[in-house]
Amino acid sequence: MTNVVYHPEDLVRDLDRIAQSLRIDVVDMIHRRKAGHPGGSLSAAEIVTALIFHHMRIDPKRPGWEERDRFILSKGHACSLLYAALARRGFFPREELKTWGHLGSRLQGHPDRLKTVGVDMTTGMEGHGVAVGAGLCLSARIKNLSYNVYVLVGDGECQCGVLWEGAMIASKYRLSELTVIVDHNHVQLDGPVHEILPVDSLVDKWRAFNFATLEIDGNNMREVLDALDMAREIRNKPTAIIAHTTKGRGVSFMENKSAWHGRPPNDEEYAQAISELRRRLEEL
Amino acid sequence: MRKASMRRAYGEALAEYGAENPDVAVVVADVSSSVQTGFFAKRFPERFFNVGITEQAMVDVAAGLALGGMIPFANTFAVLFLRAAEQIRTCVAYAKTNVKLVGSYSGMSNFKDGPTHHVECDTATMRSMPNITVFEVADAVEARKAVPVIAEYDGPVYLRISRAEVPIIFDESYEVKIGRGTILRDGSDAALIASGVMVSRCLDAAEKLAKEGIDAYVVNMSSIKPLDVKLVWKLARETGAIVTAEDHSVIGGLGGAVAEALGQESPANLERIGIPDTFTETALSYDELLDHYGMSVERIVEATRLTVERRKR
Numbered sequence A: 001m002t003n004v005v006y007h008p009e010d011l012v013r014d015l016d017r018i019a020q021s022l023r024i025d026v027v028d029m030i031h032r033r034k035a036g037h038p039g040g041s042l043s044a045a046e047i048v049t050a051l052i053f054h055h056m057r058i059d060p061k062r063p064g065w066e067e068r069d070r071f072i073l074s075k076g077h078a079c080s081l082l083y084a085a086l087a088r089r090g091f092f093p094r095e096e097l098k099t100w101g102h103l104g105s106r107l108q109g110h111p112d113r114l115k116t117v118g119v120d121m122t123t124g125m126e127g128h129g130v131a132v133g134a135g136l137c138l139s140a141r142i143k144n145l146s147y148n149v150y151v152l153v154g155d156g157e158c159q160c161g162v163l164w165e166g167a168m169i170a171s172k173y174r175l176s177e178l179t180v181i182v183d184h185n186h187v188q189l190d191g192p193v194h195e196i197l198p199v200d201s202l203v204d205k206w207r208a209f210n211f212a213t214l215e216i217d218g219n220n221m222r223e224v225l226d227a228l229d230m231a232r233e234i235r236n237k238p239t240a241i242i243a244h245t246t247k248g249r250g251v252s253f254m255e256n257k258s259a260w261h262g263r264p265p266n267d268e269e270y271a272q273a274i275s276e277l278r279r280r281l282e283e284l
Numbered sequence B: 001m002r003k004a005s006m007r008r009a010y011g012e013a014l015a016e017y018g019a020e021n022p023d024v025a026v027v028v029a030d031v032s033s034s035v036q037t038g039f040f041a042k043r044f045p046e047r048f049f050n051v052g053i054t055e056q057a058m059v060d061v062a063a064g065l066a067l068g069g070m071i072p073f074a075n076t077f078a079v080l081f082l083r084a085a086e087q088i089r090t091c092v093a094y095a096k097t098n099v100k101l102v103g104s105y106s107g108m109s110n111f112k113d114g115p116t117h118h119v120e121c122d123t124a125t126m127r128s129m130p131n132i133t134v135f136e137v138a139d140a141v142e143a144r145k146a147v148p149v150i151a152e153y154d155g156p157v158y159l160r161i162s163r164a165e166v167p168i169i170f171d172e173s174y175e176v177k178i179g180r181g182t183i184l185r186d187g188s189d190a191a192l193i194a195s196g197v198m199v200s201r202c203l204d205a206a207e208k209l210a211k212e213g214i215d216a217y218v219v220n221m222s223s224i225k226p227l228d229v230k231l232v233w234k235l236a237r238e239t240g241a242i243v244t245a246e247d248h249s250v251i252g253g254l255g256g257a258v259a260e261a262l263g264q265e266s267p268a269n270l271e272r273i274g275i276p277d278t279f280t281e282t283a284l285s286y287d288e289l290l291d292h293y294g295m296s297v298e299r300i301v302e303a304t305r306l307t308v309e310r311r312k313r
Helices: A009-033 A038-042 A045-055 A076-089 A094-099 A129-142 A161-172 A202-208 A221-233 A267-283 B006-020 B038-043 B055-067 B078-094 B122-127 B140-152 B198-211 B229-239 B254-264 B286-292 B297-312
Strands: A070-073 A149-154 A178-184 A212-217 A239-244 B003-005 B024-028 B048-050 B071-077 B100-104 B133-136 B157-160 B165-167 B182-185 B190-194 B216-220 B223-225 B241-249 B269-275
Touching: A009 A038, A009 A045, A009 A076, A009 A094, A009 A221, A009 A267, A038 A076, A045 A070, A045 A076, A045 A149, A045 A221, A070 A076, A070 A129, A076 A094, A129 A149, A129 A161, A129 A178, A129 B024, A129 B055, A161 B055, A178 A202, A178 A221, A202 A212, A202 A239, A212 A221, A221 A239, B003 B006, B006 B024, B006 B038, B006 B100, B006 B140, B024 B055, B038 B048, B055 B071, B055 B078, B071 B078, B078 B100, B078 B122, B122 B133, B122 B157, B122 B223, B122 B241, B122 B254, B140 B157, B182 B198, B190 B198, B190 B229, B190 B254, B190 B297, B198 B216, B198 B241, B198 B297, B216 B229, B223 B254, B229 B241, B229 B254, B241 B254, B241 B297, B254 B269, B269 B297
Parallel strands: A070 A149, A149 A178, A178 A239, A212 A239, B024 B048, B024 B071, B071 B100, B100 B157, B133 B157, B190 B216, B190 B241, B241 B269
Antiparallel strands: B003 B165, B133 B223, B182 B216
């Protein structure tokens, strides 16, 4: 089943450096805008980097290319990460990141497919990505196109009923082109996920919905790359990658704290966060 | 007048149009036999998806199909689209995906299943969402002819269809146009503006009114959004007496839309016929329910008299 190529050290290190640079972009953007969601953006940096900078078949010069792989950031609140990644990947100038959230900007508070080049689907309300992704896969099947669809969901998002409706549909039609990645950072807006509404065990749940499941350290680039390769090889059912991550990853005082789900750092906190993130980047 | 089923006409037209246009797909939430999508399913199984009782995901799946370049028709009972209101707002209206939402069993037309299955607020809900076109068909001919027009219109549409068998109003020459009301009967003293099953009741009411010397226009306003405001203003200026009629709450539907248009320009005496601001009841027949909730032909006649008298004052 597995036809996973070994990922060279250089590639993994390069991608790790990109992920860390995106973390700096994220904290920068949220601080400048004085709004945004640092926790769940920092946790998903490796996942989004692996997809946008390596795994997915996309081309910034042809954002509307019919056969491109699709990415749905179902946890749309992590959009600063997506915007930073798309800009670094060449979909639009990095300078534009400064306009995020300003009246008239192409970069909305949550992703808007009609405004931002490279955004495949408008998101922001939790739960939709799996079913929308299933619809995209069905459409590809009818049109005889072979693209893959990647949906990044949060673990708090796994509390949404519509997400599981979508999972049943994806499983009914055996949509192997669909890969759901759960950013399992264990923290949501109001507190720890296990306290607000437990979702465990996510692996058992996705398996019960007839998805192939992979469980990885989602902040480990090599594991993310391997899992995405494996998911592509699974032919008869959709895949769910349960990626254990740390909310607020890389900023010591943000890690595992629900307070940092949706609040911006003040100037002092910003300085500390950036210095921690830069130090780590230099080490890579 | 010969009666025919709107939902059957819709279902047959969908299958017919599906043969012409390979981009049409159909999604349904376990009510295929009720909303008559079986004709399509039989001919195009590869483009037909019954997703079970998952109205929210059905709307999202339709949005995904549209993202991939298909023209999905998502079907369920009109009341059940309320369950997916946020999905419709985010993934269809705001994301402007080319999804056609077909709300069947509208108003009280599912008389026997009672108020849980009736719907008085779907038009109001859909109409207030930006980007959504709201269209309600009045007979089987219009239901059939609406399918290609709606499919070829680029953008989200909510199509409202009754469960009832209703008299055939239109002939083959009728052309469905989004944004346009159709004058079915000329008048001078008052104007009856109706949608759906109430159109034929308004035609009956106009007959009766003519005998009393009141000449009333009858307009089929299937395009509830965008509303044909120019026509509404013209009728208001000419007659000064407007009656709206629909199987929907008097709040926020066609009556609401016409009231908004009149408030903006050319105010006229207005009576709104529809479900009063109340939940309904179960009954043994649809006609009985419509009469009970003040939507009888006689009530339309009375309302018209009232507006005409008020205008004279």
